[in-house]
Amino acid sequence: MNISIATVFKELYAPFLNTSLIKRAQDQGIISVDLLNLFDCVQPKERIDAPTFGHGTGMLIRPQVVECAVDQLEKKHGEAYKIFFSPKGKKLTQPLLQSIAKKAQKKGHLMLLPARYEGMDARVEQAYADEIVSVGDFVLMGGDVPAMMLLEGMLRLIPGVVGKPESVTHDSFMGPFVDYPEYTEPVDWHGMTVPEVIRSGNHQAIKDWRENAAAKDTVLHHFAWLKNHAVTSEQKKRAAQHIPPHYVAVMHSDVLVGPDKLPGTTSVTSIDMHDIARSSCTYGIEQFFIVTPLKDQQEIVKRFLSFWQTSAGAEYNQNRSRAMDLVRLTENLDEVIAAIEKKEGKKPLILATSARPVEGVQLLFYDDQGLVWQQNRPVLILFGTGSGLVPELLERADYLMGPINGFTDYNHLSVRSAAAIIMDRWLGIK
Numbered sequence: 001m002n003i004s005i006a007t008v009f010k011e012l013y014a015p016f017l018n019t020s021l022i023k024r025a026q027d028q029g030i031i032s033v034d035l036l037n038l039f040d041c042v043q044p045k046e047r048i049d050a051p052t053f054g055h056g057t058g059m060l061i062r063p064q065v066v067e068c069a070v071d072q073l074e075k076k077h078g079e080a081y082k083i084f085f086s087p088k089g090k091k092l093t094q095p096l097l098q099s100i101a102k103k104a105q106k107k108g109h110l111m112l113l114p115a116r117y118e119g120m121d122a123r124v125e126q127a128y129a130d131e132i133v134s135v136g137d138f139v140l141m142g143g144d145v146p147a148m149m150l151l152e153g154m155l156r157l158i159p160g161v162v163g164k165p166e167s168v169t170h171d172s173f174m175g176p177f178v179d180y181p182e183y184t185e186p187v188d189w190h191g192m193t194v195p196e197v198i199r200s201g202n203h204q205a206i207k208d209w210r211e212n213a214a215a216k217d218t219v220l221h222h223f224a225w226l227k228n229h230a231v232t233s234e235q236k237k238r239a240a241q242h243i244p245p246h247y248v249a250v251m252h253s254d255v256l257v258g259p260d261k262l263p264g265t266t267s268v269t270s271i272d273m274h275d276i277a278r279s280s281c282t283y284g285i286e287q288f289f290i291v292t293p294l295k296d297q298q299e300i301v302k303r304f305l306s307f308w309q310t311s312a313g314a315e316y317n318q319n320r321s322r323a324m325d326l327v328r329l330t331e332n333l334d335e336v337i338a339a340i341e342k343k344e345g346k347k348p349l350i351l352a353t354s355a356r357p358v359e360g361v362q363l364l365f366y367d368d369q370g371l372v373w374q375q376n377r378p379v380l381i382l383f384g385t386g387s388g389l390v391p392e393l394l395e396r397a398d399y400l401m402g403p404i405n406g407f408t409d410y411n412h413l414s415v416r417s418a419a420a421i422i423m424d425r426w427l428g429i430k
């Protein structure tokens with residue numbers, strides 16, 4: 001495969017191309033590299049850039065210069081798979097590298113067009129780009145480092161460039177899990193020892209340990225990657241073992257009620273009980289607590305549960321009964337916390353929910369799972385009813401889960417809708 005690079009700073013590439021595996025890939029004839037200086041596309045003393053139209057201070061690479069580079073390089077090496085670089089482009093990920101490697105191999109010619117200054121005239125990307133790549137949500141001075149990053153990542157995927165193909169297929173982000181931790185000599189380094197199982201020679205035990213360690217690391221540090229990735233049921237089970245136990249409580253007391261939003265109580269509803277129980281079952285919640293101190297409301301819940309948590313309910317609808325098995329009736333929040341502590345041996349972290357921001361409680365975003373889960377404590381997600389939890393309860397929370405909003409000013413979700421959305425954002429797989 002030929003790799004063409006059209007750049008303003010050709011000299012940046014010399015040490016990069018003459019080092020290690022990239023040099024070896026050229027020596028072995030797996031790739032050849034053609035570097036073109038964009039200044040070769042203009043007459044002496046002619047500029048390659050021009051000021052942008054409209055207000056603004058930036059200079060852009062002129063479209064005729066890019067056209068000349070593309071024409072010259074395609075004439076020499078044939079039609080290319082052409083990649084431009086921009087912070088606005090598609091985020092460079094392992095799947096994108098895999099896709100580029102495949103398409104570049106098919107064409108036999110990959111062309112990289114890193115920009116400088118304020119970038120290139122927008123029409124060249126429109127005319128030529130097969131892919132516009134960003135290496136992250138930040139702005140660099142030019143596209144040469146991104147071009148080198150793309151080459152470092154993509155070339156590892158070209159057969160023959162890396163010695164052992166297994167070292168590539170086992171890498172982080174090649175599947176739903178990141179790579180497992182690896183160790184070398186010495187066995188003891190500053191009091192930290194290599195796990196015994198790794199030295200045991202027992203292949204099955206080592207494989208198990210590695211898969212488990214990879215799943216744990218992914219859950220605690222890369223949950224966003226995992227939840228966006230297709231997983232087998234085996235991988236799902238492995239990952240779930242590392243998610244701390246989650247509980248849900250819906251408060252029908254210690255909530256604000258009425259037009260004046262004063263502390264009070266609300267009624268239980270069968271539709272909320274059903275729907276939140278079914279969402280809880282879907283997202284792996286251990287128990288769903290309904291909290292009401294009112295005796296008549298408790299009677300309603302008890303009557304309801306006496307059907308669903310007995311054989312009559314199971315016979316009527318087994319799936320529904322399985323979800324309803326998660327429901328527990330409690331008097332107040334302290335009882336909920338005590339029940340969780342008794343079962344888990346640790347007090348839960350409380351993640352309160354509110355339709356509005358709350359001062360003084362740390363706000364959680366829906367990609368902050370690692371921050372909470374690394375504390376290795378059970379988690380209680382607390383929902384209010386009426387006009388929301390009273391300030392005294394919100395202040396007891398360790399975190400406030402970000403209010404749910406759309407691009408409108410309507411802010412009146414039912415508790416069962418809010419619970420489903422929050423459970424999905426926090427624990428769901430996309």
Ligand SMILES: C[S@@+](CC[C@H](N)C(=O)[O-])C[C@H]1O[C@@H](n2cnc3c(N)ncnc32)[C@H](O)[C@@H]1O
Nearest residue numbers: 085086087115118119134135138139140142143
């Ligand atoms: C100073 S940047 C221009 C940034 C542009 N004004 C913007 O805000 O999107 C100049 C060039 O550097 C490269 N570049 C900068 N940041 C990048 C990133 N995060 N990913 C890929 N290329 C980048 C691109 O080729 C870009 O055209």
